[in-house]
Amino acid sequence: MRQLYIHLNQHLGGYLREFLAWGRVVLYGPSSHESKFVIFGRGRSGSTLLSDLLNNLKEVDCDKEIFNRRVLMPRGFLKNRNSIFRKPVYGFKLLSYQLQQKLDQENGKKFLEYLVNSEGYKVVYIKRQNIVRQTLSKHYARFRRAWHQDTPLFAPPKMQVDIPSFMAELRATQALQEYEDYCLSDIPHFKVIYEQDLQHRESRLRLLDRLSYFIGTKVETPRTSLHRISPQRFDDYIANWQDLKACLRYTEFATEVMDRH
Numbered sequence: 001m002r003q004l005y006i007h008l009n010q011h012l013g014g015y016l017r018e019f020l021a022w023g024r025v026v027l028y029g030p031s032s033h034e035s036k037f038v039i040f041g042r043g044r045s046g047s048t049l050l051s052d053l054l055n056n057l058k059e060v061d062c063d064k065e066i067f068n069r070r071v072l073m074p075r076g077f078l079k080n081r082n083s084i085f086r087k088p089v090y091g092f093k094l095l096s097y098q099l100q101q102k103l104d105q106e107n108g109k110k111f112l113e114y115l116v117n118s119e120g121y122k123v124v125y126i127k128r129q130n131i132v133r134q135t136l137s138k139h140y141a142r143f144r145r146a147w148h149q150d151t152p153l154f155a156p157p158k159m160q161v162d163i164p165s166f167m168a169e170l171r172a173t174q175a176l177q178e179y180e181d182y183c184l185s186d187i188p189h190f191k192v193i194y195e196q197d198l199q200h201r202e203s204r205l206r207l208l209d210r211l212s213y214f215i216g217t218k219v220e221t222p223r224t225s226l227h228r229i230s231p232q233r234f235d236d237y238i239a240n241w242q243d244l245k246a247c248l249r250y251t252e253f254a255t256e257v258m259d260r261h
Contacts, residue, residue: 014102022076022077036082036091041126044138045126045194046126053208060088062093063092065094068095074105075114128194128195140159144157245257
C-alpha cells in the first residue's frame with residue numbers, strides 16, 4: 001500500500017496540487033505581493049535552511065519545491081500557487097534538476113527569464129563550493145532516510161559508499177552546476193554560498209541583512225531549528241572513506257577531500 005501511495009504521489013501529486021491551487025483562487029480570489037523571489041540551485045546546498053530562515057521573517061512566505069512533481073501548465077500553476085499566500089513577500093524553491101526534468105514544455109533558461117522579466121521574481125542562487133561534500137550529503141540522506149535534522153547528531157551511523165555510483169553522481173552534479181551557470185547567464189541574481197553564508201550561525205545574520213534588502217523585507221534576527229545531518233569529518237560517517245579518498249585523490253576534486261577540524 002505504501003509503494004502504491006508513493007507511485008501515485010510521484011506521478012499524480014503535481015496535478016492534484018495544481019488543481020487545488022486553481023480551486024483556492026476560484027474560491028478566495030487572487031492575492032498580490034509587494035515582492036517575489038525564487039531560491040534556485042541544487043539539492044543539498046542549504047536551500048531548506050535558507051527557506052526556514054526566511055519563513056521566520058514576519059513579512060515572508062517561502063514556499064516549498066512546488067515543481068518537484070510535473071504539472072500541466074507551469075506558468076498558470078505558479079500564478080495560482082502564489083495566490084494561496086497572503087504575506088507581502090512570496091518565494092518558492094526551484095532546484096535545477098526540476099528545471100531540466102519536471103517542466104517538460106519549458107526551456108529552463110527561458111523559464112527563469114520569464115520569472116524575472118514577466119513576473120517580477122528576484123533570483124536567489126544558492127550553491128555549495130565543495131561538491132564532494134554536497135554529493136556525499138545526498139548519499140547520506142538517502143542512507144539515513146532523513147533529509148533534515150531537528151536535533152543535533154551525536155552518534156552518526158556510518159554508511160558504505162558505492163564508489164562507482166558516487167563518482168557517476170559527482171560528475172552529474174558537476175554537469176548540473178554548468179547547467180545552472182548557463183541558465184543564469186544574463187540574469188541578475190543574488191548569490192548565496194553555503195560554506196560562507198549558511199554553514200556557521202554567525203554568518204547567517206550578515207546574510208539575512210543583505211538578503212532582506214534584496215527581496216524587499218525588514219531585517220530580523222534569523223532563527224532555525226535545523227541541524228546538519230552529516231558530520232564535518234568524513235571518517236565519522238563513511239565506513240570506506242580511505243578507499244573513496246584514494247579514488248578522489250587523482251581527480252580534479254582532490255582539494256575538496258581534506259578533512260577540516
